[in-house]
Amino acid sequence: MNKEAIKELIYKMADDAMIIGHRNSEWTGIGPVLEEDIAFSSMSQDKIGHAWALYDVLHEQFGEKDADKNAFSRSEKEYKNCQFVEMPIGEYEFSLVRHYLFDKAEWLRYESLQHSSYLPLAQLAKKMRGEIKYHVMHAETWMNQLALHGNEESKSRIQSALNESYPMALAIFEEGADESALINDGVFIGEQALLALWKAEVSAFCARIGLSLPEKADASNYLGGRKGYHTEHLAPLLAEMCEVYLLDPSAEW
Amino acid sequence: MNESLDPRVNRLDDLHKVAGEGEANTHWATYEVFHQDKRGKQVVHVGIVHAPGPEMALVFAKEQYARRKFTSNLWVVKSSEVYTYAHEDEDIFETVPEKTFREPGFYKVRDRIEAYKNKITG
Amino acid sequence: MKQGHDNFVYLATGTKMQREMLQDAMNRWYRPLLHFFGPSDRESQHSQPLMRWKVKLASNDDMRNQFLDQYVPKILEVGITLPDENLKKNQDGIWEFSDPDWDEFYRVINGDGPCNKERLDVRRWAELKGRWVRQALMNPSDKYVTPLA
Numbered sequence: 001m002n003k004e005a006i007k008e009l010i011y012k013m014a015d016d017a018m019i020i021g022h023r024n025s026e027w028t029g030i031g032p033v034l035e036e037d038i039a040f041s042s043m044s045q046d047k048i049g050h051a052w053a054l055y056d057v058l059h060e061q062f063g064e065k066d067a068d069k070n071a072f073s074r075s076e077k078e079y080k081n082c083q084f085v086e087m088p089i090g091e092y093e094f095s096l097v098r099h100y101l102f103d104k105a106e107w108l109r110y111e112s113l114q115h116s117s118y119l120p121l122a123q124l125a126k127k128m129r130g131e132i133k134y135h136v137m138h139a140e141t142w143m144n145q146l147a148l149h150g151n152e153e154s155k156s157r158i159q160s161a162l163n164e165s166y167p168m169a170l171a172i173f174e175e176g177a178d179e180s181a182l183i184n185d186g187v188f189i190g191e192q193a194l195l196a197l198w199k200a201e202v203s204a205f206c207a208r209i210g211l212s213l214p215e216k217a218d219a220s221n222y223l224g225g226r227k228g229y230h231t232e233h234l235a236p237l238l239a240e241m242c243e244v245y246l247l248d249p250s251a252e253w
Numbered sequence: 254m255n256e257s258l259d260p261r262v263n264r265l266d267d268l269h270k271v272a273g274e275g276e277a278n279t280h281w282a283t284y285e286v287f288h289q290d291k292r293g294k295q296v297v298h299v300g301i302v303h304a305p306g307p308e309m310a311l312v313f314a315k316e317q318y319a320r321r322k323f324t325s326n327l328w329v330v331k332s333s334e335v336y337t338y339a340h341e342d343e344d345i346f347e348t349v350p351e352k353t354f355r356e357p358g359f360y361k362v363r364d365r366i367e368a369y370k371n372k373i374t375g
Numbered sequence: 376m377k378q379g380h381d382n383f384v385y386l387a388t389g390t391k392m393q394r395e396m397l398q399d400a401m402n403r404w405y406r407p408l409l410h411f412f413g414p415s416d417r418e419s420q421h422s423q424p425l426m427r428w429k430v431k432l433a434s435n436d437d438m439r440n441q442f443l444d445q446y447v448p449k450i451l452e453v454g455i456t457l458p459d460e461n462l463k464k465n466q467d468g469i470w471e472f473s474d475p476d477w478d479e480f481y482r483v484i485n486g487d488g489p490c491n492k493e494r495l496d497v498r499r500w501a502e503l504k505g506r507w508v509r510q511a512l513m514n515p516s517d518k519y520v521t522p523l524a
Contacts, residue, residue, distance in 0.1 A: 039316050134315070137312070141312050142309075145305065149305075251393055253382070262497060265497065265500055281513075305512040
């Protein structure tokens with residue numbers, strides 16, 4: 001098995017979860033409806049929990065730093081999240097659409113990983129299923145409510161947010177250094193295959209709720225996250241997220 | 254730039270320009286929520302949620318009632334679908350406490366048995 | 376509560392920086408903590424009816440005393456001090472303390488505290504920004520019904 005390729009896969013999954021978990025926690029206290037405040041906060045906890053579980057695998061199976069140190073002490077270039085998840089929360093429609101597009105990709109990724117030949121990932125995928133399933137359910141219920149059953153304003157806001165975020169979402173599937181190793185070893189179906197599954201589900205869902213996908217969407221403006229190239233938004237996020245830890249990395253909290 | 258200790262508050266644009274009244278309360282319908290902690294056990298009423306429809310009611314109910322305890326499932330029922338006696342008619346339940354012959358505690362035969370035993374051995 | 380106590384202990388028993396942060400916070404929060412339980416029973420305006428209706432189960436002074444009884448030992452145990460040289464338990468088991476400036480208390484509860492304006496601004500901001508969501512979810516055919524229980 002190509003361990004480097006597996007390590008790269010886990011890092012990007014962990015960093016995606018960590019960064020979007022942190023971003024969505026920014027809705028705490030200012031959500032449009034109390035239950036959404038609670039929902040985003042609790043889903044953030046779930047996502048950060050997933051990141052933690054993945055950092056643990058990196059620590060135990062690959063000798064990387066322990067979870068806390070790993071999450072809080074890397075430099076911007078060492079984070080392998082996609083650029084989509086580091087974008088600011090923006091208006092609620094952006095966060096909701098991001099929640100749908102990203103979590104749908106997560107769900108499909110974990111579904112496929114249940115059959116991974118790399119056991120630690122297969123086991124984690126089975127364990128985290130329920131939580132991710134709910135995240136998708138939550139996103140779809142809200143999208144349905146606002147796009148299909150809402151009013152003119154909500155429909156147009158959701159459509160604009162979709163136009164804006166769909167190209168960013170495509171960059172989730174930026175390929176790693178050695179996709180063929182992962183595919184041949186049975187660890188993972190590969191980003192291309194995942195992208196195809198995701199596109200099928202997203203286009204069917206959007207059609208059902210009366211939304212159209214932007215026509216010539218391409219990810220080229222948003223690639224690079226997997227190689228450590230980020231937008232100007234990641235550095236301030238990291239500064240805030242790591243602030244307490246960085247006061248004294250030797251302290252216990 | 255706002256000057257809060259909370260960096261998130263500092264990112265809220267036009268914070269201090271928000272003036273005027275909030276909107277009058279727009280009320281959604283209510284749904285009665287029932288919680289089951291283990292498959293096969295009783296489903297217990299735990300409260301209500303306000304929601305614009307049943308799917309949203311289920312989502313809100315999960316957030317409010319299933320975060321901090323073991324849950325195997327939730328039911329939501331629109332409040333307007335629930336049949337119940339009118340509040341003014343709750344007095345029909347009042348006679349029950351006086352029908353003491355329906356209560357097991359009413360039967361105090363222990364005294365009779367003791368008295369009888371004393372009599373026959375006396 | 377256990378989680379809060381855990382955090383407190385980790386900071387108090389951690390690095391010098393952590394202990395200093397904690398002591399600083401303790402110094403700042405001491406007076407507001409006393410305020411939290413409300414004015415002394417002699418001055419409390421709403422206690423009587425609230426207690427008759429069992430909304431409030433113990434008087435302000437009782438609650439404050441209970442709090443001090445439980446927490447002062449825990450605080451002192453880890454070497455954190457309280458900024459009040461008059462704070463002590465008398466022979467009747469009642470905690471005595473310096474007057475915590477009740478004028479400040481009344482100012483804060485009447486809207487003139489350090490965070491009131493910000494908090495209200497944030498609430499208004501959130502309400503305004505979220506209005507389109509709530510409006511989109513209004514379902515004119517759904518009527519509000521008084522809850523049943």
